Amino acid sequence: MKNILSKKYGKLLPVLAATYLLAAGNYAFAQAESPKEDDYFKIKNVAAPAGSILEIGGLCTLPNGTLAATTRRGDIFMIQNPHTQNPVFTKFASGLHEVLGAEYVDGSLYVAQRGELTKLTDTNKDGKADLFETIYAWPITGNYHEYSFGPKLAPDGTFFVTLNLGFPDEWWHPQSMAPWRGWALNITKDGKVTPWAAGMRSPAGLSMIDGELWYTDNQGDWVGSGSLMKIPKGGFMGHPASLVWTNQPNSPLKLTQEQFYAINNPRVERDAKGKPFKPENIVNEVYKTKFDEKKTFPELQMPAVWLPHAILGISNTEIVKIPKGSFGPFEGQLLVGDQGQSMLSRVFLEKVNGEYQGAAMAFRSGFQSGVIRLAWLQDGSLAVGESNRGWGSAGEATMGLQRLEWNNNVPFEMKAIRAKPDGFEIEFTQPVDRKSAEDIASYKIEGFTYKYHGVYGSPPVAVENCPVVGIKLSADGLKARLIVNNMRKSYIHTITIDGVREKEHFYSLVHPTAYYTLNNIPTGAKLTGAGISKKNSSLVIASAAKPAVSSAAKPAVASVSTAKKAVAVSKAPTYAEVQPLLAKNTCLACHTVDKKLVGPAYADVAKRDYTVAQIIALIKNPKPEHWPDYSTPMPPMPQVSAADATKIAQWIISLKK
Amino acid sequence: MASWSIVIFIASISDSVAQQRKRPDPVYIDATENMLVRSFIDLPIGGRVTHSINVGSPTTVHYTYDMDKGAIVVVWRGDFLNASSMWIERGDGSSRVRGKATYFGKPALTLAKLTSDQATWIADTAGTGYKPKGYKLDDAGLPTFMYQLNGVQVNDASKVMANGEGIQRRISATGATTGMYARLAAGKQIIKLSDVLYSVDDKAYQIRLDDAGAKASIRINGDGQELLIPIQNQLTYSIIF
Numbered sequence: 017m018k019n020i021l022s023k024k025y026g027k028l029l030p031v032l033a034a035t036y037l038l039a040a041g042n043y044a045f046a047q048a049e050s051p052k053e054d055d056y057f058k059i060k061n062v063a064a065p066a067g068s069i070l071e072i073g074g075l076c077t078l079p080n081g082t083l084a085a086t087t088r089r090g091d092i093f094m095i096q097n098p099h100t101q102n103p104v105f106t107k108f109a110s111g112l113h114e115v116l117g118a119e120y121v122d123g124s125l126y127v128a129q130r131g132e133l134t135k136l137t138d139t140n141k142d143g144k145a146d147l148f149e150t151i152y153a154w155p156i157t158g159n160y161h162e163y164s165f166g167p168k169l170a171p172d173g174t175f176f177v178t179l180n181l182g183f184p185d186e187w188w189h190p191q192s193m194a195p196w197r198g199w200a201l202n203i204t205k206d207g208k209v210t211p212w213a214a215g216m217r218s219p220a221g222l223s224m225i226d227g228e229l230w231y232t233d234n235q236g237d238w239v240g241s242g243s244l245m246k247i248p249k250g251g252f253m254g255h256p257a258s259l260v261w262t263n264q265p266n267s268p269l270k271l272t273q274e275q276f277y278a279i280n281n282p283r284v285e286r287d288a289k290g291k292p293f294k295p296e297n298i299v300n301e302v303y304k305t306k307f308d309e310k311k312t313f314p315e316l317q318m319p320a321v322w323l324p325h326a327i328l329g330i331s332n333t334e335i336v337k338i339p340k341g342s343f344g345p346f347e348g349q350l351l352v353g354d355q356g357q358s359m360l361s362r363v364f365l366e367k368v369n370g371e372y373q374g375a376a377m378a379f380r381s382g383f384q385s386g387v388i389r390l391a392w393l394q395d396g397s398l399a400v401g402e403s404n405r406g407w408g409s410a411g412e413a414t415m416g417l418q419r420l421e422w423n424n425n426v427p428f429e430m431k432a433i434r435a436k437p438d439g440f441e442i443e444f445t446q447p448v449d450r451k452s453a454e455d456i457a458s459y460k461i462e463g464f465t466y467k468y469h470g471v472y473g474s475p476p477v478a479v480e481n482c483p484v485v486g487i488k489l490s491a492d493g494l495k496a497r498l499i500v501n502n503m504r505k506s507y508i509h510t511i512t513i514d515g516v517r518e519k520e521h522f523y524s525l526v527h528p529t530a531y532y533t534l535n536n537i538p539t540g541a542k543l544t545g546a547g548i549s550k551k552n553s554s555l556v557i558a559s560a561a562k563p564a565v566s567s568a569a570k571p572a573v574a575s576v577s578t579a580k581k582a583v584a585v586s587k588a589p590t591y592a593e594v595q596p597l598l599a600k601n602t603c604l605a606c607h608t609v610d611k612k613l614v615g616p617a618y619a620d621v622a623k624r625d626y627t628v629a630q631i632i633a634l635i636k637n638p639k640p641e642h643w644p645d646y647s648t649p650m651p652p653m654p655q656v657s658a659a660d661a662t663k664i665a666q667w668i669i670s671l672k673k
Numbered sequence: 674m675a676s677w678s679i680v681i682f683i684a685s686i687s688d689s690v691a692q693q694r695k696r697p698d699p700v701y702i703d704a705t706e707n708m709l710v711r712s713f714i715d716l717p718i719g720g721r722v723t724h725s726i727n728v729g730s731p732t733t734v735h736y737t738y739d740m741d742k743g744a745i746v747v748v749w750r751g752d753f754l755n756a757s758s759m760w761i762e763r764g765d766g767s768s769r770v771r772g773k774a775t776y777f778g779k780p781a782l783t784l785a786k787l788t789s790d791q792a793t794w795i796a797d798t799a800g801t802g803y804k805p806k807g808y809k810l811d812d813a814g815l816p817t818f819m820y821q822l823n824g825v826q827v828n829d830a831s832k833v834m835a836n837g838e839g840i841q842r843r844i845s846a847t848g849a850t851t852g853m854y855a856r857l858a859a860g861k862q863i864i865k866l867s868d869v870l871y872s873v874d875d876k877a878y879q880i881r882l883d884d885a886g887a888k889a890s891i892r893i894n895g896d897g898q899e900l901l902i903p904i905q906n907q908l909t910y911s912i913i914f
Contacts, residue, residue, distance in 0.1 A: 156724075157721070207804070
């Protein structure tokens with residue numbers, strides 16, 4: 017019996033300490049309410065002058081610790097002492113054009129505006145820029161979606177920018193309307209331009225990590241989900257619109273759009289009257305994945321790590337590496353922002369067969385607005401620049417500047433996940449309880465992937481169970497080596513560890529689920545020998561409680577809750593019953609019960625008097641045109657099971673007053 | 674029956690949407706001091722200027738400069754800008770001039786090297802080595818725009834005339850300016866009022882030469898007229914509107 021609450025977490029209601037009894041195998045224990053994200057990582061506001069409009073588009077920390085913040089309204093603020101109670105804001109420049117990034121080099125600030133890379137210098141040292149030098153002005157048609165991101169400074173002193181595609185009236189098929197839209201450009205300080213890589217869609221998260229260029233793209237056509245990708249010179253990142261410029265003499269990529277569409281359906285579709293409409297996912301079709309496509313076009317780049325859509329964001333933004341000395345056990349790992357979900361994800365990278373891959377997991381949610389930009393401050397905290405204008409976000413504020421601070425307590429988390437020839441090695445931040453960690457029922461692994469097609473986004477496809485068949489726990493209790501069946505190269509592996517407990521306080525993991533992108537399966541010896549546990553407590557429960565049904569790798573928790581759920585079927589389910597379904601199916605990324613988020617509140621959906629059948633149909637095939645006040649269209653969710661969709665629909669209807 | 678109920682349903686949605694949809698308040702920018710605001714600018718004749726920068730002044734006389742052509746796009750008198758189309762929701766990056774505006778047609782290079790004074794005006798930058806170099810602000814916050822053209826370094830600064838009649842533009846060119854002209858105006862009809870004063874398009878605006886001894890000439894261009902002047906190192910003229 018373990019029920020220890022440290023003083024630190026005394027505020028966490030002791031009543032909850034014995035909330036549920038987990039009967040697993042032949043032992044039982046009461047579980048303490050485990051600490052959450054905000055018990056370790058604190059979100060602080062940066063006090064700004066009253067009336068400031070801080071729609072942050074770029075952040076950059078200067079060598080003296082001042083934070084340069086650029087805004088979508090074209091202002092640049094210099095913020096002294098940003099980590100203190102009394103930061104000092106000075107307007108360094110104004111009237112620029114939607115500034116979405118900044119770098120400080122040799123006393124000047126380099127920023128990307130919509131139409132150019134600009135060098136700002138304060139020549140008379142009065143605290144305001146007075147020299148605005150155009151380094152390079154790129155072509156742009158003036159389409160609203162032609163955002164320009166960067167710059168990022170390369171080790172050789174040159175800059176990179178990325179340029180969004182434009183959105184025509186048929187916004188579901190974005191276009192490269194001017195040269196180098198959908199490309200990354202390399203630009204020297206004296207304005208010499210080299211087209212670098214093509215295939216970008218909405219590359220909002222340009223980042224330089226250890227001298228290598230990376231980015232995140234935004235889900236849409238040809239982008240099944242957000243992801244992290246490294247950008248090599250001459251790379252084709254995946255969206256075909258930008259290929260129209262590979263015929264230019266200075267293009268490092270020769271793949272043409274004709275070659276691409278010769279074997280890929282562009283999904284440009286017209287109704288009987290010739291009116292274009294948004295193509296939808298075809299549920300039962302022979303599809304290709306990006307990995308499949310790469311066999312034909314080796315220039316095509318694979319995500320190092322997928323950030324599953326609506327789980328680890330819906331509109332991924334900047335990537336930063338956690339510097340030495342910051343955020344404890346996670347130093348050296350990556351954090352990725354997300355605008356729509358107002359959150360940060362954490363990424364552990366490793367190289368297998370010379371290529372990057374790794375695990376992504378939620379890190380911190382609850383920011384006040386859409387997370388756009390990140391920059392480390394001198395005190396080791398992370399500045400988080402925010403705006404949700406035009407898109408909406410989980411955090412309801414329209415904009416702002418916050419900081420994330422670590423309080424030096426180590427959360428119980430999966431620190432790292434490493435691929436092994438026959439499974440995964442999970443490294444924990446703290447020693448685990450041996451009994452729970454050696455129980456197969458504590459783990460659940462599933463593989464899936466996304467389609468590579470001209471349809472907006474992709475449902476998860478080819479979902480298959482990956483049975484855990486053995487566990488070897490390290491002597492120090494920090495590493496669980498899992499033997500896993502059905503590992504599939506290039507697939508995303510959802511690793512859920514609900515059952516493992518931390519040794520001292522019996523805490524659950526703060527984030528029990530990680531998503532490992534298995535681009536390569538390492539070669540080498542499989543795990544054999546002594547000390548491999550094959551114990552599975554769920555088999556014991558299953559045979560005792562329900563001898564007829566046996567689900568080999570179902571965790572104990574799931575079995576218990578399934579039994580409970582069976583009671584209430586005919587009546588409309590309660591929120592408590594539906595909440596896990598909404599969470600599992602990622603609905604909560606965009607919806608709440610009674611507040612407008614990225615999508616409408618369920619209470620507002622209820623007002624529309626839909627039938628259960630209509631709601632189920634709309635889940636599978638949404639009609640964004642019914643909700644013109646919302647900026648982000650809901651993707652089709654055919655993966656939601658009929659049983660889940662029915663319960664969710666019944667519950668939504670029950671909200672009508 | 675089913676389709677009928679859907680029709681009703683859609684109709685009721687559009688009603689409720691109309692009720693819910695509040696028009697957001699417009700976002701205006703007032704030039705309480707000399708200020709620059711970059712935005713796309715749409716032309717009444719069609720087309721969008723993309724590398725444009727609006728220069729506002731508390732004197733209520735403002736202009737827009739096209740950094741892609743080294744050209745003035747529009748001058749106006751009144752309030753400065755309406756940024757609603759840029760700063761509400763996603764925005765499209767454009768703003769609109771407020772007040773009474775005089776547009777100068779499709780933006781074209783102000784300066785060009787011609788093989789003769791009868792050669793067609795070079796409107797486009799292709800082949801000219803045109804490079805925008807940005808701008809610098811003086812102590813009053815007024816900009817001098819800079820660019821390179823045919824190897825010539827050009828500085829281009831305008832200020833509101835003391836009496837508010839218009840703007841005075843000073844262009845200086847450093848380098849090999851042989852054969853380089855400035856096109857001061859292009860329109861349907863240009864009338865010479867005196868050696869230094871020209872009226873364009875039925876008094877839409879006037880051009881006044883401000884350098885001693887300067888001589889401009891009117892020439893035919895297609896079905897319109899142009900006012901040209903050679904430039905060596907410096908040119909000062911006023912746009913009165």
